[in-house]
Amino acid sequence: MRKNKRDELVQQAMETFYRNGFHATGMDMLVAESGISKTSMYKHFKSKDELILAALKLREEQFHSWSAQRVAELASEPRDQLLALFDVLDEWFKEDTFKSCMFIKASSEYPEPDHPIHQQTVEQRNAMYKGVLTLVEAAGLKNPEALARQLLMLQEGAIITAHFGNSKDPAGEAKQAAKALIDAAS
Template sequence: MTHAPTPTDPTQPGSARERLLDAAEALIYAGGIHATGVDAIVRQSGTARKSFYTHFESKDALIAAALERRDERWMNWFIASTQRRGKSARKRLLGMFDVLRDWFGSADFHGCAFLNAAGEIASADDPIRVVARKHKARLLDVVRAEVDALATETQLDARRTAPLARQWLVLLDGAIAVALVSGEADAALDAQAVGKTLLDAATKPTTTQRPPPRRTRT
């Protein structure tokens, strides 16, 4: 069982910037942006407050940078874990929910860091919201690549790939949200069941109805 990777321990040796990023990511993921102050981040990082201002112009800049780093790490983990779920696009798409279920069952699961962050920031132009939006765009691209692969393996109409990918992203994010609120890792399996229905409907062969035979005069 492989869980989503977490930031390294900020108390361990490392550059002041990296330790600040580790501390910021861990604290905001566990407790939220507004509940986490600069003093708490500096204290957990084991750096001097001067180091914070040396590397970051503001708390928001630090959080945006921490989320960007998490995006890269989380996406690498999710893609690699998904690829191990099967050789066919269908198995990989459905396997995404098994990957999420493993993550949901981990002790440090607190939902999607990017949805959580976006929910605390009102402005769509805020750098933190921008990072969250880019993360979801990247995840959609990963899903779309698998749906495109599914189209080449099955009779899926190419015109259905874009909407199916968007629907799949809704299922993934929906499972994450339900698992966070309910504490039930099996929310991933519920979403997976809906996904199977979607795939079955999308790849079902279409039959062309033949016109009735013409009657001939005798």
């Protein structure tokens, strides 16, 4: 019970920041949308930046947990799991709450490299890369580091494409390209 209100706040703040942006979302808007008083917010977090960091951390946990579970359900072999990543992307794109990648957006709004929020997005991106790299190595593919980065580029490109809405099937097209790269590295 003790952490409940705090968790509700972070969850709601995460959704609002994701939908509305970071600078464009004021603390008063979070008070209105979360129903939690400003006093409590500043008891749990010293500043808006700390709340943003907590929201990003929650986002990473939830997204990683959901993504890993879906990949495991869709495929068992590492090679198939690499391709399943793009099917999971497709599911994500089709959610009506999809609004690009929260970490890309955060690093855009906080562009100074030594800003804590920017640094956290870099670390999260690194964790993403390591996850893909593990799969690539488990699949026994050539040039694992480069291939993992290329597959990550395709994922991020697909996210940007889905966000701009110029393609009907960005995840499918990215998957097809990923397959070509994986086949070439077999």
